[in-house]
Amino acid sequence: MATTNGLPVLKIAFEKAAAEVANRSKKGNVAIFVRDAASQGVHQLMSTAMIPSGLGSDNKAHVMTAFEGSDRGVPSLVYLVVIATGTEDTTALEAGLKSIEAFSIDYLAGPPDVTDDEMEVLAEWVKAQRAIYRPVKLVKPWKTAGSDDMGVIELDETGMMNAAGGVTAAEYCARMAGILAGIPMGMSATYAALPELTAVTDRTTEEQTTAINNGKLILIHDGLQAKIARAVNSLITIPENGKEDWSRIKIVEGMDLISYYLRTTIENEYLGRYPNTYDNKQILVTAISDYFRYLERAGVLSAGESYAEVDYERQLLWLTSQGVDTSGMTRKEVLEYQTGSWVFIRCGGRLVDAMEDFEVLFNNL
The missing domain is CATH 3.40.50 (Rossmann fold)
Structure with missing residues (x-):
């Protein structure tokens, strides 16, 4: 009988409400x-x-x-x-x-x-x-x-x-x-x-x-x-969870760099190396947060708006799918519950765009 192990999965989703940007x-x-x-x-x-x-x-x-x-x-x-x-x-x-x-x-x-x-x-x-x-x-x-x-x-x-x-x-x-x-x-x-x-x-x-x-x-x-004239890519049909500025080369470059950072960091520094405990998940969260702080200081991400955390909602759904009774569990208990080989992280921020469009009003006093 075939197993469902497959290859380790790294899912990085860019959504309108919580775009992962750099x-x-x-x-x-x-x-x-x-x-x-x-x-x-x-x-x-x-x-x-x-x-x-x-x-x-x-x-x-x-x-x-x-x-x-x-x-x-x-x-x-x-x-x-x-x-x-x-x-x-x-x-x-x-x-x-x-x-x-x-x-x-x-x-x-x-x-x-x-x-x-x-x-x-x-x-x-x-x-x-x-x-x-x-x-x-x-x-x-x-x-x-x-x-x-x-x-x-x-x-x-x-x-x-x-x-x-x-x-x-x-x-x-x-x-x-x-x-x-x-x-x-x-x-x-x-x-x-x-x-x-x-x-x-x-x-x-x-x-x-x-x-x-x-x-x-x-x-x-x-x-x-x-x-x-304007640094745009060929995207004209915006995905359901997308944003219009995904048609801008600069924005996509930022999205690509953050996904590349997350993928390479997780694959090179975390995947298969540590027990899947809540403490070790927090080490990964801290690493992502530190990178976002750097980008904020550099004026790349909007100051004070980026975040990274263990994803409570995804962890809750996973526990339910595994038959775990979560009805009496506190948020802390859900976050700290053992989740097999899966690590669920949510993170995001707001990209600071370049100055491209101007409106200047001159008053002749």
């Missing part, structure tokens, strides 16, 4: 793909000096764009995945994705000549990774239908130009991924400057607003320089 406490990591006959495999690059010498000149130039970041910061690390040439199928791309599953990646971009089939594979891989609380987000060109997913960022640009000529959205995704990974704590990528671009897609103000509301990442040019 913001970037470090600059992020990028993974980008190129096709080349030489230097195939995964390369961890700390700087442009580490770019494989065997790569073709176009690929070298492409990889360098991922390092540029913006005046707000640069990425910490670039994982370069060199796959075989040829776009007949997605085999090479799939093998490349498999080779980076063990790495911590914040933003991912496909090859500069990414195909429609490859974009589907990339999106599905990212969704699968995010389902197990790995914080990777895909930057891809927008197609005829948006992904409607907060883990997928879709660049909709057809009019980009630099000093050398036209730039496609697929070619620019590595650059954009590097920018997003380099944004530090407390900032967003909205209005991040793109000084190398001399032109972007021509849109009216109304068209810009419509594009952004439809989950498209677009660029604007103010006559002096190009910049990111």
Whole structure:
């Protein structure tokens, strides 16, 4: 007879009433793909000096764009995945994705000549990774239908130009991924400057607003320089327990970092290491609370609003499901009751957003 043990379960739920949030406490990591006959495999690059010498000149130039970041910061690390040439199928791309599953990646971009089939594979891989609380987000060109997913960022640009000529959205995704990974704590990528671009897609103000509301990442040019119009992902259908600001890249980055912190801390420091007692649950609660206090002091979480505690309601439901008579039990007795291998924690806080929308009134006295 089969058991119901399975693998240890780590459930981290983001709900409207108690969102678990944090913001970037470090600059992020990028993974980008190129096709080349030489230097195939995964390369961890700390700087442009580490770019494989065997790569073709176009690929070298492409990889360098991922390092540029913006005046707000640069990425910490670039994982370069060199796959075989040829776009007949997605085999090479799939093998490349498999080779980076063990790495911590914040933003991912496909090859500069990414195909429609490859974009589907990339999106599905990212969704699968995010389902197990790995914080990777895909930057891809927008197609005829948006992904409607907060883990997928879709660049909709057809009019980009630099000093050398036209730039496609697929070619620019590595650059954009590097920018997003380099944004530090407390900032967003909205209005991040793109000084190398001399032109972007021509849109009216109304068209810009419509594009952004439809989950498209677009660029604007103010006559002096190009910049990111509004740092949004492709999410336009808000989940039942979600919030509208889940469409903002900064907010999702915060949610990802807190889930990553909780998952890695629990897996590395607690899972399987301690008896499941109330005292040991409180050690975990304290660790989470301390991290939230740090984020409050850094101006990432709203001061005095974050919390972590043993989840009384979930523990009560679990005890009832196990046939335990809880009718005469006090709250303290429920919290301290032995719960097998299960640990139920609830935590939350309020993310402090970046300043992006302004209304200034001048009185001519």
